[in-house]
Amino acid sequence: xxxxxxxxxxxxxxxxxxDIPQIPRALPRVMTVPxxxxxxxxxxDGDSDSITSACHERKIIVANMLPLHAQRDTAAEKWCFSxxxxxxxxxxxxxxxxxxxxxxxxxxxxxxxxxEQEEVTQRLLEEFKCVPTYVPRDIQEKFYHGFCKQQLWPLxxxxxxxCPDHGDRFDRQLWQAYVSANKLFADxxxxxxxxxxxxIWVQDYHLMVLPTFLRKRYHRVKLGFFLHSPFPxxxxxxxxxxxxxxxxxLLNCDLIGxxxxxxxxxxLSCCSRMLGLDYxxxxxxxxxxxxxxxxxxxILPVGIHKGRLELVLNLSSTFAKAKEVQEQFKGMKxxxxxxxxxxxxxxxxxxxxFEHLLQQHEDLQGxxxxxxxxxxxxxSGKDVQEAKREAYLTVDRINQIYGRSNYExxxxxxxxxxxxxxxxxxxxxxxxxxxxxxxGMNLVPYKYIVCRQGSLGMDEAMxxxxxxLRTSMLVVSEFIGCSPSLSGAIRVNPWDIEAVxxxxxxxxxxSDSEKVLRHEKHYRYxxxxxxxxxxxxxxxxxxxxxxxxxxxRCWGIGLGLGFRVIALSPSFRKLSIxxxxxxxxxxQRRAIFLDYDGTVVPQSSMVKAPSAEVITLLNTLSNDxxxxxxxxxxxxxxxxxxxxxPCERLGIAAEHGYFIRESKTSxxxxxxxxxxxxEIVEPVMKLYREATDGSYIETKESALVWHHHDADPDFxxxxxxxxxxxxxxxxxxxPAVVKRxxxxxxxxxxxxxxxxxxxxxxxxxxxxxxxxxxxxCIGDDRSDEDMFESILxxxxxxxxxxxxxxxxxxxxxxxxxxxxxxxxxxxxxxxLGGLANASCPKPRHTAQFQLAxxxxx
Numbered sequence: 001x002x003x004x005x006x007x008x009x010x011x012x013x014x015x016x017x018x019d020i021p022q023i024p025r026a027l028p029r030v031m032t033v034p035x036x037x038x039x040x041x042x043x044x045d046g047d048s049d050s051i052t053s054a055c056h057e058r059k060i061i062v063a064n065m066l067p068l069h070a071q072r073d074t075a076a077e078k079w080c081f082s083x084x085x086x087x088x089x090x091x092x093x094x095x096x097x098x099x100x101x102x103x104x105x106x107x108x109x110x111x112x113x114x115x116e117q118e119e120v121t122q123r124l125l126e127e128f129k130c131v132p133t134y135v136p137r138d139i140q141e142k143f144y145h146g147f148c149k150q151q152l153w154p155l156x157x158x159x160x161x162x163c164p165d166h167g168d169r170f171d172r173q174l175w176q177a178y179v180s181a182n183k184l185f186a187d188x189x190x191x192x193x194x195x196x197x198x199x200i201w202v203q204d205y206h207l208m209v210l211p212t213f214l215r216k217r218y219h220r221v222k223l224g225f226f227l228h229s230p231f232p233x234x235x236x237x238x239x240x241x242x243x244x245x246x247x248x249x250l251l252n253c254d255l256i257g258x259x260x261x262x263x264x265x266x267x268l269s270c271c272s273r274m275l276g277l278d279y280x281x282x283x284x285x286x287x288x289x290x291x292x293x294x295x296x297x298x299i300l301p302v303g304i305h306k307g308r309l310e311l312v313l314n315l316s317s318t319f320a321k322a323k324e325v326q327e328q329f330k331g332m333k334x335x336x337x338x339x340x341x342x343x344x345x346x347x348x349x350x351x352x353x354f355e356h357l358l359q360q361h362e363d364l365q366g367x368x369x370x371x372x373x374x375x376x377x378x379x380s381g382k383d384v385q386e387a388k389r390e391a392y393l394t395v396d397r398i399n400q401i402y403g404r405s406n407y408e409x410x411x412x413x414x415x416x417x418x419x420x421x422x423x424x425x426x427x428x429x430x431x432x433x434x435x436x437x438x439x440g441m442n443l444v445p446y447k448y449i450v451c452r453q454g455s456l457g458m459d460e461a462m463x464x465x466x467x468x469l470r471t472s473m474l475v476v477s478e479f480i481g482c483s484p485s486l487s488g489a490i491r492v493n494p495w496d497i498e499a500v501x502x503x504x505x506x507x508x509x510x511s512d513s514e515k516v517l518r519h520e521k522h523y524r525y526x527x528x529x530x531x532x533x534x535x536x537x538x539x540x541x542x543x544x545x546x547x548x549x550x551x552x553r554c555w556g557i558g559l560g561l562g563f564r565v566i567a568l569s570p571s572f573r574k575l576s577i578x579x580x581x582x583x584x585x586x587x588q589r590r591a592i593f594l595d596y597d598g599t600v601v602p603q604s605s606m607v608k609a610p611s612a613e614v615i616t617l618l619n620t621l622s623n624d625x626x627x628x629x630x631x632x633x634x635x636x637x638x639x640x641x642x643x644x645x646p647c648e649r650l651g652i653a654a655e656h657g658y659f660i661r662e663s664k665t666s667x668x669x670x671x672x673x674x675x676x677x678x679e680i681v682e683p684v685m686k687l688y689r690e691a692t693d694g695s696y697i698e699t700k701e702s703a704l705v706w707h708h709h710d711a712d713p714d715f716x717x718x719x720x721x722x723x724x725x726x727x728x729x730x731x732x733x734x735p736a737v738v739k740r741x742x743x744x745x746x747x748x749x750x751x752x753x754x755x756x757x758x759x760x761x762x763x764x765x766x767x768x769x770x771x772x773x774x775x776x777c778i779g780d781d782r783s784d785e786d787m788f789e790s791i792l793x794x795x796x797x798x799x800x801x802x803x804x805x806x807x808x809x810x811x812x813x814x815x816x817x818x819x820x821x822x823x824x825x826x827x828x829x830x831x832l833g834g835l836a837n838a839s840c841p842k843p844r845h846t847a848q849f850q851l852a853x854x855x856x857x
Contacts, residue, residue: 095535142177186213319461321424336429353500426451441481471515488518575820587774595779596633658702709743755790780811
């Protein structure tokens with residue numbers, strides 16, 4: 001169970017966390033109802049502990065930085081704060097209803113002295129609904145500039161630290177700082193959250209383990225996460241030493257959002273390859289089953305705040321600048337680039353493509369200009385300086401070769417550029433190019449499209465007729481998040497210099513009629529898919545993902561950052577050994593059905609023969625005259641006969657019940673069935689075996705099985721789906737069924753299931769005048785679900801005077817038709833050991849069992 005104390009969240013880290021000075025908690029609990037203060041910070045019942053708010057719904061947005069501008073007035077010795085109207089966090093409020101209260105949790109861009117923190121905290125909460133997180137300077141440096149910018153950011157953009165000169169190697173101290181900072185953010189969220197009512201939305205890669213802290217504190221917290229950067233392929237991501245901790249942190253959310261399907265696909269592949277999790281589409285929504293909880297995946301690119309951009313577009317300063325730029329480049333075509341100065345934006349590649357364009361098309365020299373606006377770098381380092389140096393050298397070379405006295409082919413603007421000035425350049429540019437080699441989203445194309453739509457004031461300033469058709473052209477890298485949504489753009493591989501140059505040529509020479517069509521298509525999309533639409537859609541899906549929170553029982557398991565919450569239906573619970581032994585002792589006619597692989601023998605074991613302990617347990621149970629014990633397996637009868645030869649009175653059902661015998665001395669009975677379909681199935685399976693490295697075919701007497709557990713997980717799963725469809729089509733008129741199990745595709749005779757075995761055995765007991773008063777069935781696979789279902793239906797249909805005690809039990813905590821579960825094979829053997837002791841109550845036997853099963857019970 002989770003700890004009731006929230007003071008030791010640093011225990012979640014796998015290593016000792018950096019010491020953080022104890023800062024007095026300055027933030028009071030938030031008043032949610034007049035006269036009532038939300039539940040105290042120290043109490044916890046593992047689920048929720050706060051008084052629910054009856055006033056209105058609240059959304060808590062958690063991000064690395066608050067949407068605030070902060071400045072110190074040295075003369076008055078006080079802080080001046082204002083909202084950052086251009087912040088995405090502030091703009092997303094438009095997607096919520098006016099009654100929604102939005103609270104922001106994040107850090108400030110400035111350092112606030114310890115003596116002032118309480119006053120600043122109170123003021124920001126009252127005036128701006130902002131809750132500041134004060135991260136000590138040394139931790140902040142290692143957390144943000146260290147782990148986030150030097151390790152996560154490059155890795156998520158596909159840059160591996162192959163050598164010390166290019167990328168920083170993993171540093172455990174930076175990881176500790178990352179966890180420490182996430183802990184501080186989580187503490188601030190816990191100070192203001194009403195966990196039963198509030199929705200928490202965590203933003204971006206800076207806070208990927210924060211969900212683990214919150215989920216440990218509140219098991220049913222309503223928690224969403226959106227990643228604004230790319231998520232790399234599993235081959236890249238798996239190189240991160242703390243890969244599992246971060247994946248499990250994200251999986252402690254209810255909804256995880258990505259800009260594109262590619263990013264989501266990479267995340268799902270990592271979950272499959274590293275954690276063994278499968279996903280499926282549930283009524284159009286992708287869901288991962290994670291210990292009984294469904295973690296949903298959201299794919300939707302963020303948009304821009306169109307209204308905010310149009311306000312800037314209609315400023316008089318924007319009009320004046322646009323007119324100035326238009327006059328400056330009169331008679332020329334303007335190509336615009338707006339990028340941060342970092343190694344992933346492809347600025348140098350863009351310049352090389354432009355140079356190639358001028359070289360190949362001499363007629364464009366003097367008539368074409370590239371305006372490259374460079375935003376300040378978000379991080380510092382040798383790689384940034386190298387990128388800047390290369391860009392400057394390339395610009396100088398181009399201007400020297402192709403420039404004239406009154407003409408510079410490339411205008412490089414490397415200074416802080418006001419928003420109105422950028423907007424003016426957007427409005428004037430004939431084409432916009434975004435050539436990043438890897439970028440999470442990039443909203444520059446969206447802004448360009450809105451600015452090219454213009455306005456009455458802008459049209460007048462630029463001398464454009466109000467009723468004239470609008471045009472815009474985009475050349476975008478196929479490696480940026482906005483690319484899939486811009487179907488009218490010319491998509492390019494930024495590394496292909498010649499192709500990018502040709503794309504620019506096509507863009508500036510394209511007919512106006514086609515430019516109009518492309519622009520109209522883009523403008524419709526950008527207008528309808530703005531930031532408000534994005535926020536509203538995400539929150540609607542988060543509400544849907546959380547609607548079943550209170551329909552299941554929850555408890556926490558796992559240590560450190562491996563913590564997760566188990567969520568099970570109220571009727572599904574762990575089978576108590578004491579409970580079943582009590583029923584076992586007082587009953588006289590018992591039916592026991594046990595699966596083999598994954599139940600009495602571990603699924604991962606290389607040795608499939610049963611251990612001596614398992615043989616002793618099965619012998620003891622089957623030798624009890626009150627018991628009828630069967631091993632019901634999909635394995636062939638030859639293997640089972642050999643492995644279970646010491647068990648004289650044990651019943652065996654092989655190949656899912658196609659062969660069955662009551663004891664070692666009994667003859668095998670088989671279901672008469674036409675197996676001619678084998679000739680159809682075998683060639684098809686061989687085809688898939690040859691095409692799927694690591695797969696193989698198991699030939700049984702009654703069935704054929706294609707195994708892919710040693711194949712690549714993604715490819716094997718894909719091939720299994722295809723094989724299933726293929727076989728179903730060719731066997732449509734044959735007396736055979738195709739089933740997909742755990743890493744297998746099996747074809748077997750129609751009507752042969754494990755459920756028939758249990759039905760037959762129970763019916764025989766009733767017919768012999770010994771109706772069962774105790775039925776136990778344990779299995780771990782999909783095929784065992786047939787037994788669980790059959791036992792319940794068979795017992796209810798049989799004419800018995802008293803209903804027997806039924807214990808249908810699955811191995812592993814997962815959705816099942818069984819009422820009970822056991823964690824693993826070791827749990828199963830402990831249970832069987834308890835029943836074996838109950839069958840041999842004499843002291844000498846008890847001593848014998850304790851000696852034999854000391855390591856099990």
